[in-house]
Amino acid sequence: MSRKPRTDHSEKRGEIAIQAHGLVKRFKTGRTFVEVLKGVDFDARHGDVTMVMGPSGSGKSTLVAALSGLLKPEEGQVRALEAADLWKLSPTRIDRFRLDHCGFIFQGFNLFPALNAKQQVMTALHYQGVPKGEAHQRALQALEEVGLTPKMNQKPSEMSGGEKQRVAIARALAKNPNLIFADEPTSALDGENGQVVIRLLRRAATERGAAVICVTHDPRLEAYADRVIHIEDGRILDDVRRTPDANPAPLSH
Numbered sequence: 001m002s003r004k005p006r007t008d009h010s011e012k013r014g015e016i017a018i019q020a021h022g023l024v025k026r027f028k029t030g031r032t033f034v035e036v037l038k039g040v041d042f043d044a045r046h047g048d049v050t051m052v053m054g055p056s057g058s059g060k061s062t063l064v065a066a067l068s069g070l071l072k073p074e075e076g077q078v079r080a081l082e083a084a085d086l087w088k089l090s091p092t093r094i095d096r097f098r099l100d101h102c103g104f105i106f107q108g109f110n111l112f113p114a115l116n117a118k119q120q121v122m123t124a125l126h127y128q129g130v131p132k133g134e135a136h137q138r139a140l141q142a143l144e145e146v147g148l149t150p151k152m153n154q155k156p157s158e159m160s161g162g163e164k165q166r167v168a169i170a171r172a173l174a175k176n177p178n179l180i181f182a183d184e185p186t187s188a189l190d191g192e193n194g195q196v197v198i199r200l201l202r203r204a205a206t207e208r209g210a211a212v213i214c215v216t217h218d219p220r221l222e223a224y225a226d227r228v229i230h231i232e233d234g235r236i237l238d239d240v241r242r243t244p245d246a247n248p249a250p251l252s253h
């Protein structure tokens with residue numbers, strides 16, 4: 001079976017996939033409001049791994065949630081793919097946008113305990129409305145891409161942390177998303193498994209043209225980034241574009 005996905009977004013490489021302007025997010029704590037995002041401008045391009053780094057509590061996860069339609073900001077706009085202002089869409093259309101265009105990879109894997117690896121991937125495609133036969137094919141292909149064909153009938157309880165995270169990546173990749181949001185995807189993994197995961201994300205950007213937005217504390221992952229954005233206390237401190245040469249480490253896993 002070919003490793004190349006049937007369709008991808010590689011023709012869009014270099015184009016801006018998502019752009020936010022003036023994002024403000026406040027949380028109510030007791031009687032006061034805490035401003036967690038203080039007017040953040042952000043963009044990410046197809047084909048890039050854009051890393052968001054910064055100290056604990058600086059607003060990284062809040063930013064990703066505001067960009068991906070999970071948490072509505074009080075102020076600001078998010079232009080994402082064809083949506084001129086994501087937060088102006090109805091909740092149903094925002095859900096649909098996430099379903100159709102976004103892959104999510106979190107620290108805690110977020111897998112269904114009762115489903116095996118193949119079913120985890122197929123279920124995500126089922127929610128998207130993909131017919132069963134096609135979902136099956138795409139699940140097999142995605143699991144092959146992350147090197148998990150031999151484990152496709154195993155449940156999360158029978159897999160290591162690194163394998164579980166690879167299932168989560170296969171589930172995201174099978175959708176062929178334009179946007180991949182990864183929030184601390186390696187923090188529950190040892191160094192070696194962390195590298196495997198970040199290389200898979202790197203490959204999703206390089207080969208499929210996905211815009212990968214990755215929140216991390218791990219400075220070792222910087223080597224895989226096209227761009228590193230530092231956030232502190234709800235503000236972007238710096239935004240460094242790495243040279244093209246600094247980019248892909250070996251892409252195989």
Ligand SMILES: Nc1ncnc2c1ncn2[C@@H]1O[C@H](COP(=O)(O)OP(=O)(O)OP(=O)(O)O)[C@@H](O)[C@H]1O
Pocket residue numbers: 027028029036054055056057058059060061062063
């Ligand atoms: N639902 C909420 N209600 C109140 N405060 C919140 C809520 N969610 C987040 N916060 C606060 O917003 C701030 C930023 O949180 P966020 O999770 O975005 O930080 P982070 O940079 O991702 O941190 P970490 O690296 O520790 O995950 C924190 O001080 C947090 O306590």
